[in-house]
Amino acid sequence: MVLVKDINCHHAVGLIGEYLEGKLPRRDRRRLEKHLAGCDACSAYLEQMRATIALAGSVGPDDLSTEALDALLNVFDNYQRENRENGEDVSGAS
Amino acid sequence: MSKSATVSHVDDEELLGRFLGGDRDAFRTLVVRYQPTVLQIARYYVNSAATAEDVAQDTWIAVLKGAERFEGRATFKTWLFRIVANRARTTGTREKRQVPVDPTDPVSGDRFNTEGMWKEPPASFTDLLADGEANVQLAAAVRTAIAELPEMQRSVVTLHDVEGLSTSEVASLLELSEANARVVLHRARAHIREVVERVAKGGS
Numbered sequence: 001m002v003l004v005k006d007i008n009c010h011h012a013v014g015l016i017g018e019y020l021e022g023k024l025p026r027r028d029r030r031r032l033e034k035h036l037a038g039c040d041a042c043s044a045y046l047e048q049m050r051a052t053i054a055l056a057g058s059v060g061p062d063d064l065s066t067e068a069l070d071a072l073l074n075v076f077d078n079y080q081r082e083n084r085e086n087g088e089d090v091s092g093a094s
Numbered sequence: 095m096s097k098s099a100t101v102s103h104v105d106d107e108e109l110l111g112r113f114l115g116g117d118r119d120a121f122r123t124l125v126v127r128y129q130p131t132v133l134q135i136a137r138y139y140v141n142s143a144a145t146a147e148d149v150a151q152d153t154w155i156a157v158l159k160g161a162e163r164f165e166g167r168a169t170f171k172t173w174l175f176r177i178v179a180n181r182a183r184t185t186g187t188r189e190k191r192q193v194p195v196d197p198t199d200p201v202s203g204d205r206f207n208t209e210g211m212w213k214e215p216p217a218s219f220t221d222l223l224a225d226g227e228a229n230v231q232l233a234a235a236v237r238t239a240i241a242e243l244p245e246m247q248r249s250v251v252t253l254h255d256v257e258g259l260s261t262s263e264v265a266s267l268l269e270l271s272e273a274n275a276r277v278v279l280h281r282a283r284a285h286i287r288e289v290v291e292r293v294a295k296g297g298s
């Protein structure tokens with residue numbers, strides 16, 4: 001069993017990004033986990049990161065402006081009209 | 095906490111089928127849901143907001159016309175994002191983006207003492223997240239934080255954390271290596287965390 005070299009908080013924080021993505025090499029992961037087990041501050045930081053990610057996942061995409069929506073609905077309506085008039089879609093225009 | 099906790103859920107693939115059949119409301123639902131991210135992807139590749147809007151509009155037209163066929167191999171959104179990425183890429187007038195290769199400190203170095211220990215430990219967000227009112231405030235802060243990110247970081251975090259795409263999907267849409275996509279993602283998240291922490295401490 002290889003001895004796991006201790007790391008400090010500054011170093012630990014630098015590893016947490018890849019740790020969260022499951023991409024940390026095994027050695028680094030062991031070092032980090034050992035540090036986290038004895039460090040409340042870095043554990044709190046890890047929890048902050050998890051909360052941040054969860055928050056980003058919960059906000060949803062931005063709101064669409066009414067103008068932008070209307071413009072696209074217009075595109076849709078025009079397309080439907082053309083389609084009806086032509087009977088079938090042969091338009092190559094964009 | 096889940097975004098699927100909204101309205102009775104009709105899945106995207108079903109909505110696509112409906113709007114191809116002429117259902118305007120189905121089209122509207124998908125546009126409201128995806129146009130912001132479609133625009134974001136377009137904006138990543140082209141150098142003006144106006145061009146990005148044109149590309150986004152062409153994307154929906156292509157979908158409407160059935161010029162691009164959905165074959166169910168990917169989810170609707172991944173398929174849609176691929177169409178806009180391809181179109182924007184070929185329209186792309188922007189010089190290649192600089193990819194930050196070196197990971198930076200996710201937390202400013204001055205928060206640590208000379209031994210590399212926290213001067214002041216980070217505060218927990220747990221209580222805050224349990225508080226409905228604070229949660230609304232945090233969500234708003236997160237949106238602002240994402241909006242103020244540089245283009246590449248905003249694209250990566252939007253696709254990965256907001257839309258829930260995998261790193262490999264994000265990397266391929268944005269023509270980044272997966273490792274680089276992660277570097278960019280970590281940077282974006284670090285910024286968002288900082289903003290949330292500021293709000294959590296009572297600032298804004």
Ligand SMILES: [Zn+2]
Pocket residue numbers: 008009010012035039040041042043
């Ligand atoms: Zn620590």
